[in-house]
Amino acid sequence: MKILSVICILISCSALCHSQTKISGFVKDAVNSPKELVLTVYDPFSIYNPQIIEDTVITRKGNFDFTFNIKKEMIVGIELSGKSIFFPGTYKLVISPNDSLYINIDDSKKLGILNLNITGRGYEKVNFKKMILRDVFAVFKTDPKYQDQSLYYKFLTTDRKLNIIDSVCNSYNGFLDAKVRSLIRAEVYESLLESLFIAVKRSDNDSSKTYFKKFIVQKNRMEPFIEEKNIFYAGGTLLSEFILLNEFKNPLLYAGDRFKTDSAITYCNLIIKYFGKKSHVKNYLLSNFMISYLNSKIFDKTSKVLYDFYLKNTDQLNPFLTEVSNSYFRSQRSLQVGKPFFNFSLTDTVGNIHALPDFKGKVLIIDFWFTGCSGCKQMAPALDAVEKSLNDENVIFISINVDKKERWLKGIGQYSSKSSLQLYTMEEKFHHPIIRSLNILGYPALFVVDARGNFAGIPPDPRSSQADFIQFIKKVKKEVAN
Numbered sequence: 001m002k003i004l005s006v007i008c009i010l011i012s013c014s015a016l017c018h019s020q021t022k023i024s025g026f027v028k029d030a031v032n033s034p035k036e037l038v039l040t041v042y043d044p045f046s047i048y049n050p051q052i053i054e055d056t057v058i059t060r061k062g063n064f065d066f067t068f069n070i071k072k073e074m075i076v077g078i079e080l081s082g083k084s085i086f087f088p089g090t091y092k093l094v095i096s097p098n099d100s101l102y103i104n105i106d107d108s109k110k111l112g113i114l115n116l117n118i119t120g121r122g123y124e125k126v127n128f129k130k131m132i133l134r135d136v137f138a139v140f141k142t143d144p145k146y147q148d149q150s151l152y153y154k155f156l157t158t159d160r161k162l163n164i165i166d167s168v169c170n171s172y173n174g175f176l177d178a179k180v181r182s183l184i185r186a187e188v189y190e191s192l193l194e195s196l197f198i199a200v201k202r203s204d205n206d207s208s209k210t211y212f213k214k215f216i217v218q219k220n221r222m223e224p225f226i227e228e229k230n231i232f233y234a235g236g237t238l239l240s241e242f243i244l245l246n247e248f249k250n251p252l253l254y255a256g257d258r259f260k261t262d263s264a265i266t267y268c269n270l271i272i273k274y275f276g277k278k279s280h281v282k283n284y285l286l287s288n289f290m291i292s293y294l295n296s297k298i299f300d301k302t303s304k305v306l307y308d309f310y311l312k313n314t315d316q317l318n319p320f321l322t323e324v325s326n327s328y329f330r331s332q333r334s335l336q337v338g339k340p341f342f343n344f345s346l347t348d349t350v351g352n353i354h355a356l357p358d359f360k361g362k363v364l365i366i367d368f369w370f371t372g373c374s375g376c377k378q379m380a381p382a383l384d385a386v387e388k389s390l391n392d393e394n395v396i397f398i399s400i401n402v403d404k405k406e407r408w409l410k411g412i413g414q415y416s417s418k419s420s421l422q423l424y425t426m427e428e429k430f431h432h433p434i435i436r437s438l439n440i441l442g443y444p445a446l447f448v449v450d451a452r453g454n455f456a457g458i459p460p461d462p463r464s465s466q467a468d469f470i471q472f473i474k475k476v477k478k479e480v481a482n
Contacts, residue, residue, distance in 0.1 A: 021095060024065040025103030027080065031062040035081050035108060039066045042075040042092070044232040047284075047291050048323045048441065049430070056404070070097050073183070075233065080108055082372065089113035089133050090191065094183060094233065096122055124176045129184050131172070135164045136188070146195075151205050155215045158196045162221060165189060179228055186224040186234040193221065197241045209249050217246060226275075231284050240285060243270050264293055264306050272313060279315055286310055287320035294331040295441045298457050303331060327439055334437045337457050341449045342437045346400065346423040349409065354398075354423060356453055362396045363477055364449035365459070367420065368440055370402050371411030379444040382462040383417035386469055394451070395473060398423060402430045402443070450476050 027035055041053035052074075057064050066078075077092040078085045085105065086093060089112050095101070099122030105111070114133060118126045139161050143149065149157070169185050193216075200208050215221070222242055225235025244259065247270060260267045268286060275281040290310050294303060307328050314321060334342060341364075345355040367383060369376035387397050397420035401408040408424045416422065425432035430440070438447065450456040456476045460468035 022067045022100040026062050027105045030059040034058050037064050038079045040077045085111050086113045132168045136161045151203050155211045159215050186230040189224045190234040243274050283318040287324050290324045291327050294327050295439045299331045299335045341455045342434045344434050349422050361451050364396050366398045366447045368400050368445040369416050371407045371415050373443045376415040376444045380417050386462050
């Protein structure tokens with residue numbers, strides 16, 4: 001019996017070990033100078049909160065080790081001293097359950113996937129991506145500077161690079177699973193098309209529609225994102241932009257950046273028009289837009305109309321249906337003007353607790369941010385200027401950070417306004433109930449609370465119009481006073 005018990009324990013331990021996924025490695029120039037690495041694991045089958053794991057380690061004699069459990073292909077990113085180790089080339093990798101990668105970094109100042117020696121179980125995915133990127137980068141080296149390229153040239157050189165990707169994928173004779181190859185192809189496609197689509201959106205060139213038809217539509221360049229379940233991993237944003245770029249002669253003039261938000265039902269009908277017969281694509285795009293819309297707007301009649309449209313047009317097997325419904329009801333509960341704001345209780349830089357009732361009689365301007373956020377860095381001076389202009393002791397500026405404590409403290413004043421009250425989500429990061437309650441997906445995020453402690457709305461962006469922002473705050477004060 002004892003022998004049998006020992007065998008069972010050994011089998012269980014073996015199964016547990018094999019269920020673990022591991023990424024370890026060596027940083028040559030960190031042997032005598034320890035460096036910080038941050039691993040982030042993203043679940044592509046979650047729209048609302050895809051970041052499921054974040055782990056930070058400090059090298060020991062140059063060595064590092066991350067071990068975690070996943071049950072399906074996930075997306076991972078690793079930063080070394082704040083920089084992605086895989087860029088240039090890519091920011092993230094696809095990793096499978098039970099992979100055990102070893103990454104050798106010769107020079108922390110010379111990063112990028114092509115400069116890394118990666119071995120171990122699962123290395124085939126990395127090597128396949130390297131095969132593609134080596135040939136694509138060779139074309140990049142022959143391109144003029146990006147700002148000197150005409151719109152037509154950008155289409156032409158992107159087309160050459162996409163052809164190279166297809167050629168490498170078609171000639172591959174290794175042992176990598178076909179579905180994984182398809183996914184990696186979609187990832188690299190996305191990285192190339194993303195910059196091209198941005199250029200088209202910003203262009204007032206009337207020939208853009210002609211180029212788009214010739215190089216994108218007629219060549220069926222969206223196919224990699226539609227194939228299998230690739231859209232969950234790559235291309236969702238591009239398919240959304242594809243709709244507008246293909247629908248309008250000149251998106252810059254006829255649609256603009258706010259088209260999707262201002263014409264929500266029209267946009268959703270366009271999703272049905274273009275991808276109604278591709279259920280997994282339709283479900284993803286409708287779900288992604290719904291959550292984005294609920295995150296960017298206060299709850300109003302349009303929110304309800306849009307949700308009813310969503311329920312009518314999505315499928316019951318939509319994997320994102322629960323996420324969207326939860327987001328909708330959170331918005332209905334927390335983001336209606338006049339309803340009580342989330343009753344937070346958070347810590348400042350010296351350990352003091354600050355709760356919502358402490359600010360009774362004050363209008364609160366609450367800014368959510370994280371260190372490294374480019375938009376937050378732009379928002380910080382705008383809030384400083386507004387605070388100085390208002391100069392009102394009855395208006396309190398509060399900055400709430402979603403990093404871990406050490407990273408939060410490093411970013412204060414640079415990514416948040418200097419003189420605001422600095423609070424953070426106390427190691428819960430973006431999993432804190434206040435983040436979920438307010439449906440926060442993107443940063444920076446601004447909310448205004450009136451003197452009664454009720455939600456007063458999402459103010460105009462002070463980066464684009466400080467006058468409108470100040471007018472909004474004064475209106476909130478006046479309404480409560482009356």
